[in-house]
Amino acid sequence: MSILNKLSARLLFALMLACGMAQASAESYHVSIDTSTLAEQEGYVDFLFLGLANADPVQARLSNFAGDFTSSSFAQGQVAGSLASQLTIGNGDAWNEFAQWARLGGMLSFDVSFSQPMGSGSAGATLSVALLDAGLNYLGASGDIATFALLPAAVTAVSTDAAYATVSNVSAVPEPAAYLMLAAGLLLMAGLRNRRRL
Template sequence: MLLRLMLALTLSLGAASAALAGPIYRVAVDTAALAGQGGYVDFLFLGLGSAAPTRAMLSGFAGDFGAASVFEGEAAGSLAGGVTLGNGTGWNEFAQAASFGGLFEFFVSFDAGTVGDGTNLGIALLDQDFNYLGANADIVTFALQPGQADAISVNSGFATVQAVPEPGTALQVLTGLLLMGLVLRHGRR
């Protein structure tokens, strides 16, 4: 009976944590076509109408980033420690200087509200004057709508986006399998 209770608890906690935690995305941006040019990798986070408070967390930055950063609205942090963007009213933007020509990578995750209108995160390559560079629009867009899966648009000429499994998920699966094996073994006696 104790083993069954532990199994049920493990499965319940796993489902609850999966429901609370949003996915983590690995974004890779190939700027080989822009070799020799400088500018910014830009992140713009805007809430629609009555969007619930939502945060975008950016981390794990890799690539030929420069020292200059631009923060506007609900944006704070650093390349080393991560950047957080809020979706409050107004312009919420983080732009990091970059020397293009190579690969840029970073992780994106969201702490999204569950009611109200949605929120969009647009990622773009910009020149020194903050005009689009290489593409005439964002290279990646995350559209977040409460109660729905994240909608992701990608300009495949520049970027790829992959969901990253969370380390806790593998541990939960292994624990559940172990407990199920113990229940089956105990039931055979």
């Protein structure tokens, strides 16, 4: 009976590790923006991340930018990083915005992921993507071309203006803490196995 108990404990431990990895992962999305109808124009690709007053702190991580982006940009609120590596926008301030100037007429793309899902007791947050002219008016579309609504204890709701943007769910990307937790669990299991041999 003790062998069965030990096996059950190990299976339960492995299940806990797997659940921890699943909870610690963040969905990643690939966004493609078709600006062919705006040929020979320039404008901002604008990212605005807003959270309600009691929203959990979350970061939008933007990376893998491709397209004819220039060096001109502006930022306000909780914004860090760069297009060359990773751009991070928080939802804690009243207004968190990053806008990057681009030459339009071709394809622009980037990846976005969020640091964590909203907790069940939290309010929501929204990341919106828009094309703006130099006067910060909508360019081409009559509103945002992509919106990511982070809702409490729910899957992220994604909406797009199909004339300009497509969004595909890339995969669940484990957070670094998840790898650390998995490694610690595996070391613990190996240690228990060696202890049993002694």
